[in-house]
Amino acid sequence: MFKAKVFVSLKQSVLDPQGQVITNALHSQGYTSVVETRVSKYFEIMIDTNDKQKAEADLKSICDKVLANPNTESWKYELEGV
Amino acid sequence: MKKIRFNVITFPGSNCDHDSYWIPTVRGNEAEFVWHKDNSLKSPDVVFIPGGFSYGDYLRCGAIAKFSPIMQEVKRFADKGGLVIGVCNGFQILTESGLLPGALMMNKHLDFICKHQYLSVESINSPFTNLYQHKQILDIPIAHKEGNYYIDNDGLKSLQDNDQILFRYCDEKGNINADSNPNGAIDNIAGIVNINRNVLGMMPHPERASENVVNSQDGQTLFASIEKWIRERL
Numbered sequence: 068m069f070k071a072k073v074f075v076s077l078k079q080s081v082l083d084p085q086g087q088v089i090t091n092a093l094h095s096q097g098y099t100s101v102v103e104t105r106v107s108k109y110f111e112i113m114i115d116t117n118d119k120q121k122a123e124a125d126l127k128s129i130c131d132k133v134l135a136n137p138n139t140e141s142w143k144y145e146l147e148g149v
Numbered sequence: 150m151k152k153i154r155f156n157v158i159t160f161p162g163s164n165c166d167h168d169s170y171w172i173p174t175v176r177g178n179e180a181e182f183v184w185h186k187d188n189s190l191k192s193p194d195v196v197f198i199p200g201g202f203s204y205g206d207y208l209r210c211g212a213i214a215k216f217s218p219i220m221q222e223v224k225r226f227a228d229k230g231g232l233v234i235g236v237c238n239g240f241q242i243l244t245e246s247g248l249l250p251g252a253l254m255m256n257k258h259l260d261f262i263c264k265h266q267y268l269s270v271e272s273i274n275s276p277f278t279n280l281y282q283h284k285q286i287l288d289i290p291i292a293h294k295e296g297n298y299y300i301d302n303d304g305l306k307s308l309q310d311n312d313q314i315l316f317r318y319c320d321e322k323g324n325i326n327a328d329s330n331p332n333g334a335i336d337n338i339a340g341i342v343n344i345n346r347n348v349l350g351m352m353p354h355p356e357r358a359s360e361n362v363v364n365s366q367d368g369q370t371l372f373a374s375i376e377k378w379i380r381e382r383l
Contacts, residue, residue: 138252
């Protein structure tokens with residue numbers, strides 16, 4: 068069994084208006100050292116296999132086809148055996 | 150005369166499906182609802198993917214709907230040249246499905262916008278706009294939070310070079326600029342067609358501007374254009 072932690076974020080080239088609003092709020096609270104906030108989605112996915120290569124192959128396919136929109140988003144993951 | 154037949158796809162969470170059914174029928178056409186789990190269409194001349202919140206907008210707007218059994222049939226229908234129109238959530242579903250390029254992102258100012266909006270008709274070279282005038286200014290309502298059309302620079306150039314942008318947001322005088330852009334859409338894009346010009350996606354709702362009882366009737370010409378285009382080919 069593997070546990071995948073998947074992060075899906077807007078590409079750096081894509082405007083993140085939620086992140087901008089959060090940055091403004093942080094500034095208003097005195098956190099003036101914050102220069103940028105990017106909002107991401109986080110998924111935890113349990114994969115029932117002992118084959119790490121298969122788990123990774125499935126995960127990449129899941130990210131490309133389902134979890135992220137390749138037009139606007141990029142993804143990365145961490146995989147750990149459980 | 151054979152009646153033109155619309156198929157309106159209903160997903161869980163669609164809420165403009167009855168409007169999208171009603172307008173074609175009051176214009177003398179036939180319409181049928183098609184459920185998202187159906188594996189076949191009902192002999193359509195036009196497929197209408199309505200607005201709403203398919204699958205609760207979970208994951209991303211339109212992201213789950215693209216896996217519906219019926220969407221495979223819609224793709225096949227489009228690949229054969231059939232006319233497909235997606236409005237609002239329908240536009241989002243068409244981009245997620247790969248039938249149209251680009252993506253619909255959250256509005257720049259993060260607000261849900263529900264208002265009348267002016268559009269400029271940017272191309273009349275399509276089955277959907279052939280009875281409008283080039284640069285005609287329309288009043289068509291918008292109602293969305295994720296209508297901020299995005300495409301990368303190469304994609305945008307391709308849309309421009311191939312005359313695929315049918316509608317841009319404008320003001321009442323037809324000015325297309327940041328002030329007349331309600332949601333931050335790149336190049337003020339409100340509606341596009343695919344390269345083969347048979348699939349239209351647009352955020353504004355022509356089906357909400359097509360009867361005399363409402364404030365604007367500017368959507369009627371879109372339906373008339375579709376009817377003319379199909380009749381010429383029957």
